[in-house]
Amino acid sequence: MSKRAVLWVAFLIVHLGVSVLGWIMPNEPMGDVYRVYEPWSGAFLNGGYFTQPDPMTGQPKDNYYGFVGITDSWVYPQLALLPMLFTWLFAWAVSYTPAWAITVALLDAVAFAVLVGRGRSTGRNVGAWFWLVFIALMGPVALYRLDAITVPLGIMGCLWLVGRPWLGSILLAVATWIKVWPAALLAAALIAVRRRMVVIGGALLVSVATLAVVFVAGGGRYAFGFIGDQTGRGLQVESPVSTFYLWDAMLGGSSQVFYNPDLLTFEVLGPFVDPVIDIMTPILAIGVGAVALLGAYKAWRGASFAALFPPLALALVTAFIALNKVGSPQYIVWLVVPLVIGLVLDRRRWWGPGILVLVIAACTQIIYPLTYFDLLVALPFPVIVITVRNALLIALAIWSVVLIAKVRGQRRAVPRAAALAT
Numbered sequence: 001m002s003k004r005a006v007l008w009v010a011f012l013i014v015h016l017g018v019s020v021l022g023w024i025m026p027n028e029p030m031g032d033v034y035r036v037y038e039p040w041s042g043a044f045l046n047g048g049y050f051t052q053p054d055p056m057t058g059q060p061k062d063n064y065y066g067f068v069g070i071t072d073s074w075v076y077p078q079l080a081l082l083p084m085l086f087t088w089l090f091a092w093a094v095s096y097t098p099a100w101a102i103t104v105a106l107l108d109a110v111a112f113a114v115l116v117g118r119g120r121s122t123g124r125n126v127g128a129w130f131w132l133v134f135i136a137l138m139g140p141v142a143l144y145r146l147d148a149i150t151v152p153l154g155i156m157g158c159l160w161l162v163g164r165p166w167l168g169s170i171l172l173a174v175a176t177w178i179k180v181w182p183a184a185l186l187a188a189a190l191i192a193v194r195r196r197m198v199v200i201g202g203a204l205l206v207s208v209a210t211l212a213v214v215f216v217a218g219g220g221r222y223a224f225g226f227i228g229d230q231t232g233r234g235l236q237v238e239s240p241v242s243t244f245y246l247w248d249a250m251l252g253g254s255s256q257v258f259y260n261p262d263l264l265t266f267e268v269l270g271p272f273v274d275p276v277i278d279i280m281t282p283i284l285a286i287g288v289g290a291v292a293l294l295g296a297y298k299a300w301r302g303a304s305f306a307a308l309f310p311p312l313a314l315a316l317v318t319a320f321i322a323l324n325k326v327g328s329p330q331y332i333v334w335l336v337v338p339l340v341i342g343l344v345l346d347r348r349r350w351w352g353p354g355i356l357v358l359v360i361a362a363c364t365q366i367i368y369p370l371t372y373f374d375l376l377v378a379l380p381f382p383v384i385v386i387t388v389r390n391a392l393l394i395a396l397a398i399w400s401v402v403l404i405a406k407v408r409g410q411r412r413a414v415p416r417a418a419a420l421a422t
Contacts, residue, residue: 004119007128011112014132015143019101022140027369029140030097035264037146038096040068041084070217073225075263076146078214079177083107083149097144104148111152114159115340126347127340130354131155134336137358139365145330150175154182154337158189158313159344162305162420165195169202176203177210180226181334184288184316188338191295192309234260234267234277237375238367239327240390241280245270247387249378257376265328266376280325287323291315294404302409306420310342310350311407315400322393329368332361335396344420356396363389 001009022030039050043065054061069078083103090099116128135142142148157171169189175182189199214223235242237257245268248255255270295312317338321331335357342350367375367386375382 002119003125004116007112007116007119007125007132010129010132011109014136015101015105015108018135018140018143019098019105022097022101022144025140025369027372029369030100030144032146032264033097033100033144037084037087037100039063039065041081041088042096043067044081044085045088067217067219069222069225070214070219071222073222073228075226077177077180077210077226078219078223079174079210080146080179083146083178101143104143107149107152111155114156115344121344123344123347127343130343130358131336131340133358134333134339134361137361137365138333139369141330141364141368142333142361145333146179147181147330147333150179150182151333151336153178154185155340157182158185158309158337158341159420161189161193161199161309165189165193165198166202169199170206173203173206177206181317181320181331182337184320184334185313185337187288187292188295188309188313188316191292191299192303192305192312194305233263233265233326235273235280236326236328237266237268238329238386239325240322240393241276241325242268242327243387243390245273246375246378246383250380250383257378265326277325280323284319284323284325287319288316291319291401291404294401298404298407303407306345307407308404310338310345311400311403313341314338314353315397315404318393318397318400322390322397329364332364335360341420353396353399356392356399360389360392360396363392 028035039052042050044067048064048066048071049062050065051060051062053059066072068074069076069081074080087096087099087103090102093099094102112128112131115124115131117124119125153171153175157168157175160168160171162168169186172182172186172189176186186199186203190196193199211223214220235245237246245255246257248270249257249268253270255268257266257268259265260267291312295308295315298308298312314335317334321327321334324331339350339354339357343354363385367382367389371379371382371385375386
């Protein structure tokens with residue numbers, strides 16, 4: 001059996017196995033799919049209403065959800081509706097939640113085919129194996145969240161930034177209008193790619209087209225509602241900054257975890273929590289801006305795309321996670337894209353951070369969904385695991401910044417971006 005065939009067999013086993021785990025593991029790892037994606041998109045197809053069982057009587061009841069992103073402010077950018085609506089093409093046969101798994105698997109398969117190609121590149125094969133092992137260690141959250149749609153788009157977009165920068169930038173822009181985080185990949189591309197105007201042009205094309213549709217549909221008032229919804233959030237329990245409050249709660253202090261019914265998330269309360277909430281968004285902006293400036297300086301000094309883009313993309317993405325006051329478990333899947341690109345270009349340099357990211361993924365699955373309830377009541381084991389996970393995230397951020405600082409101009413031998421050619 002060829003290497004490519006083995007990879008595809010592994011792809012099927014991992015996706016099927018992790019999809020099934022979503023039905024077995026505790027704490028509803030598929031909850032976002034049937035609690036919010038299904039009614040949001042279903043209401044779009046039924047005049048703003050979605051029929052659900054009444055929690056008191058069990059009888060069918062039409063609930064009004066409106067048209068999120070158009071008639072109401074929404075936590076996601078508007079293109080997030082596309083995969084949710086696409087899932088209904090399969091839902092008639094298997095119901096919505098397994099249909100979501102099918103949608104993710106199909107998109108992953110397209111990106112996997114682009115990544116593996118003919119199976120002759122060792123770097124690409126290593127990147128493909130890393131992606132599959134990551135999904136297995138991350139568990140159901142790697143598939144049953146909106147972020148799972150943006151990962152394959154991000155991988156394809158980054159692979160095409162050199163050979164097909166127009167197409168690459170379009171895919172990254174589409175991913176950004178689904179979930180904001182791929183903006184970090186776009187920023188890294190804008191800094192590291194020589195044909196910057198093409199990157200800008202592709203992103204503008206997608207943005208203008210999206211906003212035009214939103215305004216024509218009457219949603220101009222809520223076109224950027226997702227920005228306000230994110231900046232106004234509290235400290236989510238899984239975020240690195242919340243680690244102090246978890247330890248305080250575990251040791252009998254005044255901190256506690258509470259449920260936010262509006263955002264369907266668990267957040268922390270404790271000493272000086274309001275000032276911390278206020279300062280986290282500026283800290284995130286400063287951290288991301290500092291990394292971008294360092295990358296821009298290296299690009300100005302003549303650093304090649306192959307040497308600069310992977311660590312810059314990883315540093316920006318890791319900053320988005322480590323300095324974020326939200327920190328949902330699915331955020332960890334963002335790390336896949338820069339790691340895959342780094343392994344494709346220079347697997348010897350990137351195997352170390354690759355292993356570190358796999359450990360982070362395993363810790364995240366232990367936290368959610370396996371011990372999530374224990375974390376919410378601040379029991380020692382999950383608090384220690386999430387502390388280790390968050391410390392590794394910070395270590396990864398520092399490593400990526402150090403690697404950017406070590407990047408030199410083209411006079412020094414660097415990995416060739418030809419490895420991205422498809």
